Amino acid sequence: MKKNSLGGRFLIGLCFLFLYLPIFLLIIFSFNKGDSSAVWKGFSLHWYAELFHNRLVLDSLATTLLVSLLATAIATVAGTFAAVGIYSLTKKWRDPVLVVNDLPMMNADIVTGVSLCLFFVAFFHGWGAIARWINSWQDLFTLPEQLHLGLTTLVLAHVCFDIPYVILNVAPRLRQMDSNLVDAAQDLGCTWMQAFVKVILPEIKPGIVSGALIAFTMSVDDFVISYFTAGSSTQTLSMTIYGMTKKRVTPVVNAVSTIMFLAVLTVLVINNIRSAKQARLAAKRASFEPVRENPRVERFKEWLYTPRGRFAKRLTAVVLCAAFVVTTVFLTAFTQSQPVVNVCSWGEYIDEDLITEFEEQTGIRVNYQTAESNETMYSLLKSGGADYDVIVPSDYMISQLIEEGMLAELDYSQIPNFELIDQRFRNLPYDPENKYTVPYTWGTVGLIYNAALVDEEITSWSALYDDRYAGQVLLIGNSRDAFGIALKYLGYSMNTTDEDEIREAYELVADAYERGVFQGKVMDEVFQVMEGGNAAIASYYAGDYLSMLENNEDLRFVVPEEGSNWFVDAMCVLKTADNYDNAMKWINFIASTDANLRNMDYIWYASPNTEALERYPTWYEEQYEEPLDPAIYEIIAAPQDVLDRCEMYLCLPKPTRVLYNDLWIKLGI
Amino acid sequence: MRNKRGWFAFPYVIWMALFVVIPILIMLVYSLTVEVDTAAGTALEGSLENFTGMTLYASVFGRSFLLAVIATVICLLIGYPVAYLMSREGPGFQRVAMALIMLPMWMNFLLRTYSWMAILENNGLLNQLLRKIGVIALYNKLTGSDIDHFQMLRTSGAVVLGMVYNYLPFMILPIYTVLTKLDHRLIEAAQDLGANSSTVFRRVTLPLSLSGIVSGITMVFVPSVSTFAISRLLGGGTQMMLGDLIENQFLGGAYNPHLGAAISMVMMVIVVICMLIMNHFGDGEGEAVML
Numbered sequence: 029m030k031k032n033s034l035g036g037r038f039l040i041g042l043c044f045l046f047l048y049l050p051i052f053l054l055i056i057f058s059f060n061k062g063d064s065s066a067v068w069k070g071f072s073l074h075w076y077a078e079l080f081h082n083r084l085v086l087d088s089l090a091t092t093l094l095v096s097l098l099a100t101a102i103a104t105v106a107g108t109f110a111a112v113g114i115y116s117l118t119k120k121w122r123d124p125v126l127v128v129n130d131l132p133m134m135n136a137d138i139v140t141g142v143s144l145c146l147f148f149v150a151f152f153h154g155w156g157a158i159a160r161w162i163n164s165w166q167d168l169f170t171l172p173e174q175l176h177l178g179l180t181t182l183v184l185a186h187v188c189f190d191i192p193y194v195i196l197n198v199a200p201r202l203r204q205m206d207s208n209l210v211d212a213a214q215d216l217g218c219t220w221m222q223a224f225v226k227v228i229l230p231e232i233k234p235g236i237v238s239g240a241l242i243a244f245t246m247s248v249d250d251f252v253i254s255y256f257t258a259g260s261s262t263q264t265l266s267m268t269i270y271g272m273t274k275k276r277v278t279p280v281v282n283a284v285s286t287i288m289f290l291a292v293l294t295v296l297v298i299n300n301i302r303s304a305k306q307a308r309l310a311a312k313r314a315s316f317e318p319v320r321e322n323p324r325v326e327r328f329k330e331w332l333y334t335p336r337g338r339f340a341k342r343l344t345a346v347v348l349c350a351a352f353v354v355t356t357v358f359l360t361a362f363t364q365s366q367p368v369v370n371v372c373s374w375g376e377y378i379d380e381d382l383i384t385e386f387e388e389q390t391g392i393r394v395n396y397q398t399a400e401s402n403e404t405m406y407s408l409l410k411s412g413g414a415d416y417d418v419i420v421p422s423d424y425m426i427s428q429l430i431e432e433g434m435l436a437e438l439d440y441s442q443i444p445n446f447e448l449i450d451q452r453f454r455n456l457p458y459d460p461e462n463k464y465t466v467p468y469t470w471g472t473v474g475l476i477y478n479a480a481l482v483d484e485e486i487t488s489w490s491a492l493y494d495d496r497y498a499g500q501v502l503l504i505g506n507s508r509d510a511f512g513i514a515l516k517y518l519g520y521s522m523n524t525t526d527e528d529e530i531r532e533a534y535e536l537v538a539d540a541y542e543r544g545v546f547q548g549k550v551m552d553e554v555f556q557v558m559e560g561g562n563a564a565i566a567s568y569y570a571g572d573y574l575s576m577l578e579n580n581e582d583l584r585f586v587v588p589e590e591g592s593n594w595f596v597d598a599m600c601v602l603k604t605a606d607n608y609d610n611a612m613k614w615i616n617f618i619a620s621t622d623a624n625l626r627n628m629d630y631i632w633y634a635s636p637n638t639e640a641l642e643r644y645p646t647w648y649e650e651q652y653e654e655p656l657d658p659a660i661y662e663i664i665a666a667p668q669d670v671l672d673r674c675e676m677y678l679c680l681p682k683p684t685r686v687l688y689n690d691l692w693i694k695l696g697i
Numbered sequence: 698m699r700n701k702r703g704w705f706a707f708p709y710v711i712w713m714a715l716f717v718v719i720p721i722l723i724m725l726v727y728s729l730t731v732e733v734d735t736a737a738g739t740a741l742e743g744s745l746e747n748f749t750g751m752t753l754y755a756s757v758f759g760r761s762f763l764l765a766v767i768a769t770v771i772c773l774l775i776g777y778p779v780a781y782l783m784s785r786e787g788p789g790f791q792r793v794a795m796a797l798i799m800l801p802m803w804m805n806f807l808l809r810t811y812s813w814m815a816i817l818e819n820n821g822l823l824n825q826l827l828r829k830i831g832v833i834a835l836y837n838k839l840t841g842s843d844i845d846h847f848q849m850l851r852t853s854g855a856v857v858l859g860m861v862y863n864y865l866p867f868m869i870l871p872i873y874t875v876l877t878k879l880d881h882r883l884i885e886a887a888q889d890l891g892a893n894s895s896t897v898f899r900r901v902t903l904p905l906s907l908s909g910i911v912s913g914i915t916m917v918f919v920p921s922v923s924t925f926a927i928s929r930l931l932g933g934g935t936q937m938m939l940g941d942l943i944e945n946q947f948l949g950g951a952y953n954p955h956l957g958a959a960i961s962m963v964m965m966v967i968v969v970i971c972m973l974i975m976n977h978f979g980d981g982e983g984e985a986v987m988l
Contacts (some may be wrong), residue, residue: 259779549933
């Protein structure tokens, strides 16, 4: 056989360069001093140190390993038995079984994920009735009536897509095996179980091992199926990363991945060296040269067949099994310790030290999740995928949730800190009698532009639709804000239900879209894009602008003259909450002046707490020993004359919501 | 005694019925119903509305299939030569190369895709490089335009790149597996009978590696056509694909699982039909996922 010329190797090299270029970048930037993934600021190991303090990443890493280990173990055992079984079936039965077996692999991941999600949700619906019925006639034990997507469903889903890989790897070994061997074993007095253990298993062992390896790799790498079946309270590493890719991936994730990558690399290198050695040995054997094994190794091998050796072998196996069980139990305990409160909020919307502090004070574990938008959270709640206790939706979504009877009334006697909330932020239209909510933050939506890329001072929304900025504008990625701004620009109310007005707003946006004004539709991606100077104009929230300003000083913020939206995000508790009292404690903790000050400082959104809002400039000076720029304070807490220009979103009637949705989808396609 | 072991398959058959067949049936039920408001709340009603209303999304279907086909073809054009060249190397080289192809899977695919964002951004590494070596200035001079970057991210090209990057190993692996198992006596026989190297490749190697190609195409095309993370990260919300559409119905703003189920159903049927046609040319699926 001809070996490749240099050109051939060069081609292979190019292909590997393509495959590894982004990976090298990831590894390099895990040692970056700054938190950017494009700007090198010097070498540092602090992301690796940070890793051990980052709860979100560690938790999700533990979940990933736990799920993958469990699923692989179950799938390997089940898959091996299934493969042996399938290959003992007659052809008539075997073929249809194999076709169904192939289905999860042939199908797109998203179809498998979606179908499993629907299956679990349907099962939970049915389960409620069964549990109630069983609970009604016996009191020995009570079954939970409400089930949620979570760790169990996640493991089931993983087992589901892992088994076919095991079967596929075991099957060829079975096909190659001489079936007479089993008959021979049984003729010699083995029971069929003994024959299975002593004859079949050793023959198919390599297949089982490679099947388990593939299954494990697939489990660790999987995102789509986990995404649909994990629900809200369980997060694998991929899901955490997906959440982060929208805003900023912290280099901590790079660090974790680098460690995993290097670990696997080491295993592979060792494996390679070993198999290379074996290949050399085999070659020697083939050439009839006497193979001289290390005498120690030889003695060890002989020893293995003595009774003591056999005992040692068994002991090792038992110890390994025990280690596996202990690891799983430990990981389970690590991921689900009690008591808890499940909180759902937005990305980077809390000073994470507050979570730790609350946990230390109360001993309640906070399961802190983030949703992408009000609409996403609503979908999750509706599909039964979420078991949140506390959620922090915006005003209009709150009134929709109240309307649909999804919120529980709060027990204000447990929330003394509610008294600290400013009168301006009580009894607002979304909750007129203030029975369901405690405000978390408030703020305005405005226009952000990069003064280095825009020559004029922008004061109007018209810049968003202006051809002069073609390809430089980012459209905000949710229908309510995108059309609301257009309505405001056209001089209509943001809460209009008039179809013609809404269609006119749509035409404005769609027309600009077609002319290529918008570079993209973004939500939290706006941070990276604007900070990196990759787009000139965007519309987003005032608090987030200030976060961006820290990384790019050229950015400017304006609440345009036509007016804008002002919003309140408030904490509410769901009717389905399992941890109502813990939820009250959490809400009370967050409503305190201290927590409000620290949150305000961390996320730059205005606090509804009277004292915190007033004291913030002095507090800032105490903390940083420099005065707070009044212009910045004005952006955080918009003065009354700006608020007068702004409108709060109200809950739109269903037909209008449907119209918004239809138009929004039409825009995207 | 064979039949006794046949019972080993029984639990798995039940498992499959429960977790493979029934979920698909439930999805079918969802796709054939809509939620209607009644006095007592909401109720389900049988309807074909989900399917008839899908014409609205024809362009999304079109884009998904077009981009996935382009990505698959590119993967094949890169993957086949690489697999072919790899299979002609020595065993040591092959082992290392195989390991190197599997290894990226241990770096989360979202993270790898995210890394491309840093490369392709308007002020990203690639544009910076092009600016430094003067390519952008040269382009401005040649075309008389005035740009300071090439818009690479948030275009369909970026989405295709993401697909090729992520799924290329799935094209190389099955083809490589088939090529290494190729019986070299056949090639020698062809040469002995007077075929030159291009004829050998065309008449012997290529037809014999067809099953690898088929499973490679399957393994690249199916995830490409259904992706939502890649189009979202690299397409910047401007390149809506079928996956985005489905995700949007389940966990996104649109919330309509019935429509989402219907779209999934259609996608599944189209994919299965494609695969049946493909399998006509060779039977390969299994080879691809074996170590």
